[in-house]
Amino acid sequence: MKIDPKSSADLSAQIAKSIRDAIISGEMIVDERLPSEAELADQFQVSRPTVREALKRLAAQNLIRTQRGASGGAFVRRLSYDEAFAQHITTSTLLLSMNAVDFETACEARFALERACARLSAKRRTPDHLATMRAEIHRQAQPGLSDERFCDSDVAFHRALVDGASNPVLSYQLAGAVEAMQPLMNMITFTQRNRDVIIGLHTRIADALEAQDGAAADTALAELTAYTLTLGEEAMAARAAAKAQSER
Amino acid sequence: MKIDPKSSADLSAQIAKSIRDAIISGEMIVDERLPSEAELADQFQVSRPTVREALKRLAAQNLIRTQRGASGGAFVRRLSYDEAFAQHITTSTLLLSMNAVDFETACEARFALERACARLSAKRRTPDHLATMRAEIHRQAQPGLSDERFCDSDVAFHRALVDGASNPVLSYQLAGAVEAMQPLMNMITFTQRNRDVIIGLHTRIADALEAQDGAAADTALAELTAYTLTLGEEAMAARAAAKAQSER
DNA sequence: CAATTTTCATTTGTCTGACATTTAATGTTT
DNA sequence: AAACATTAAATGTCAGACAAATGAAAATTG
Known part of the structure; x- marks a missing residue:
């Protein structure tokens, strides 16, 4: 592990990259202990604060965890699905909001991916998944439910649909x-x-999955896509109108 | 923006979270300047190194960029697709390798998602996308191509397929x-x-996309999925046999 | 006056050295 | 043998300093 003294980049960034590469390449395995901060400082010929900044960068990416005390130190961390989920969702959300992705594009992507799961979910869904979906449908029908809660339930419903495919990789990619x-x-x-x-x-989707009828689920999802798109367009139009009104 | 002095978590982690929340919630907008390190240290009642560690955490997540000099400082950064791509791919790769996801699961997820794009890609692919796909096919047919280069080309081919859908959100999710x-x-x-x-x-896939025949593309992709799965199984079996051999 | 150069204040990047806190291992006592 | 105290190692935090970059203002020059 070496760093380039001529590079203009921050030393802490270079050191972080060096260690990150070692982890990603498999050179360092899960739960392996990194050298102590003092040793790393010595190794890279920098001061301890600089090493610490590098380690914090890695910690922010969930690549290492640190432990205080006698036999403490920094350890390569196993990236869990939950953490990866959270990271992925945060990044996806920011990407959409910061780049002002329009409703249509996001909606199209979401449902295209979801439909990819429908077939598998129809085959493999367990009674548990069906129960979750039914429960969310019931919740959505409750009077006086706020729009936000309705959306929450909607996400939970679709999450169950995706999880029904019983493929964690698929669930992970879809979550975003x-x-x-x-x-x-x-x-x-x-x-x-x-x-x-x-x-x-x-x-209709829940029924189709219960009947293990992938084609029917796909059709219903296609209709839901189209309907959601029209709702979105209306909402965006109303928003634009309200904005024009306030600027007048 | 406040932190909890009673919390057991690192101060730098708390400060990072506090600022991160402000960015994600939209409280701070793109290109807005954060207070200087000295001001933040004052505000959070910690020392400058601690603030710096917090800022490095945010920098590692591409949430801020820093600039030296008179009117420098830390600025909220617009998350670009390219960076999000890179982040997503790194995380996905680690997730698969660290959690020993089996070939079958990963393969199924990949092709299910890809098939989701096929329909859209058949509709929207440009001559450019077709040309890229043809070029990669040509490359794959070249004699003496190493397995690794063949895989590279394979990825490039499928990337073109996905990009043909002309939906950046879809491309982003698929890339992982x-x-x-x-x-x-x-x-x-x-x-x-x-x-x-x-x-x-x-x-066959390229032909189907050129003819804008989504169904044909889907069928060919389904066959490719099945074929890739058998190849993977053979490779894993060979690997297991080799391992048993070496342990004997 | 305009253009160029110099100076200067601000801000991040890095270093040194120190102390606090946590934690496991070791030693001591009962 | 078990409970307790000690110690050493490691991270967490702090204070203060200097280096380096950079933009803006001031001084200089043609």
Whole structure:
């Protein structure tokens, strides 16, 4: 592990990269202990604060964990699905909000991916998944539910659908698309009629999965896509109108 | 922005979280300047090194960039697709390697997602995308191509397929699945016959997209999925046999 | 007056040295 | 043998300093 003294980049960034590469390449394995801060400082010929900054960078990426005390130090960390999920969702959400991705694009991506799971989910869904979906449908039908709670339930429903495919990699990749959409979905005002239509489609999807009919689930999802798109367009139009009004 | 002095967590982690939340919530907008390190230290009642560690954590997540000099400082950074891509791929790759995801699971996820793009790509692919795919097919047919280069080309081909859908969000989510598979794909030894079959399927996919026939593309992708799975199984079996041999 | 150079204040990058805190291992006592 | 105290090693935090970059203001020059 070496660093380039001529590089203009921060030393801490270079050191972090050096260690990160060692971890990613498999040169360092899970739970392996890194040298102590003092040793690293010596090795890279920098001071301890600089090493510490590098280690904090790695900690921010969940690549290492640190432990205080006698036999403490920095250890290569096993990246768990949950952490990867959280990271992925944060990044996806930021990407959408900072780059002003339009509703249509995000919606299309989300449902295209979800439909990819439908077939597998129809084959493998367990009674547990079906129960979760039914429960969320029931929740969505409750009167007086706020739009935000309705969206939460919607995400939970679709999450169950995706998890039904019983493929953690698929669930992981999908989580980003589904959850990152939520801020955009939250802009929509759901009338009772809107909700009825969505609940109807959700029921059809759940029925199709229960009957292990992948094609029917796909069709219902396609309809849900189209319907969500029209809702989104209306919401965006209303938003634009309100903005024009306030600027007048 | 406040921190909890009673918390057992590192101060730098708390400070980082506090600032991160402000950025994610939209409280701080892109290109906005954070207070200087000295001011932050004052504000949070900690020393400058601690603040710096917090800032390095944020820098590692591409949430801020720093600039030296008179009117320098830390600025909220616009997360670009490219950076998000890189981050996503790194995380996905680590997730697969550290959690020993089996070939079958990763392969299934990858192709399920890819098939989700096929329909859209058939509709929207440009001559550019087609040209890229044809070029990669041509490259794959070249004699003497190493297995690794063959895989590279394979990824490039599928990337073009995905990009053909012209949905950056879709491309972003897919990139993780496709690229993270590469280390697993690299374990496979591709015989000439293997390559011929794959190239044939690639050609069928390209033809289908050119004809804007989504269904045909989907069928060819399904066949490619099945074929890749058998190749993977063989490779894993060979690997297991070699291991048993060496342990005997 | 305009253009160029110099100076200067600000801010991040890095270093030194110190102390606090946590924790496991070791030693001591009962 | 078990409970307790000691110690050493490691990270966490701090204070203060200097280096380096950089933009803006001031001084100089043509």
